[in-house]
Amino acid sequence: MSLSSPDTLSAAPSSGGRPQHLPLVSVRGLRVAYGDGPAVLDGVDLDLHPGEMVALLGSSGSGKSTLMKSLTGFAPITGGSARVGGFDMTNVRPGQLRAVRASVGQVFQQFNLVGRLSVLTNVLTGALHETGPLNLVGGFSRDHRRRALDLLDRVGIAHKAQDQARSLSGGQQQRVAIARALMQRPQLILADEPVASLDPKMSRQVLDLLQRIAREDGIPVLVSLHVMPLALAHSDRIVGLREGRVVVSAATPLVGPADLDPIYAHDEGDDDAVHGDL
Secondary structure (H helix, E strand, O other): OOOOOHHHHOEEEOOOOOEEEOOOEEEEEEEEEOOOOOEEEEEEEEEEOOOOEEEEEOOOOOOHHHHHHHOOOOOOEEEEEEEEOOEEOOOOOHHHHHHHHHOEEEEEOOOOOOOOOEHHHHHHHHHHHHHOHHHHHOOOOHHHHHHHHHHHHHOOOHHHOOOEHHHOOHHHHHHHHHHHHHHOOOOEEEEEOOOOOOOHHHHHHHHHHHHHHHHHHOOOEEEEEOOHHHHHHOOOEEEEEEOOEEEEEEEHHHOOHHHHHHHHOOOOOOHHHHOOOO
């Protein structure tokens, strides 16, 4: 089962004669709360279109990770709506939920690789939803292995295919994680603080890679970040959260540093992260 749906991905002509895709992800008035606690997200609207990279900004505790979790059913939606592909995440059945998660590639701050396994095998695990868990011991098809090697070449580390994942640098491990996500043939990529543990040079390279994937593959990428200059340099749109609400939403070329002040207003001790160097 795929995320694709005639209702969500059909092209309609724009006023300029070019096809205009409907959003793959459409969130309206989203509210997330755990038990009787306060809302972590309250009234969030968000659209993600094929081919764009959207930077999600906000301080720790603003709801960035919760928003991503709500799109894959790992956070309880207690109000509003969230559609991912053709699926309503407020009323999704177990089989549909598995299909959604299989079609969403995820990239994390800590890479989540199996360090003792080879780089190639880590990438191949992205195809387990197609092949089944028994294939982890060596039953991946020739086509799967060829695709994994092609993806490693695409992210620039094919020469590390047989190395143990734990022997790689942080930037290299994140490239492996991106290749693993692409191995799923995703229709959406969620990258939660993917450069938080990387140096500035590696951060720029990883974000360049994600933005290039969005454009070349037509995959929407939602990436949460702390560093404002990185968001301004490596996104098509910026969405800013503060205390679970959207306070900024605009195309990146229209946004300057001062426009992002509402996201971090009155925050203390975050200046280095927010205004970090490019």
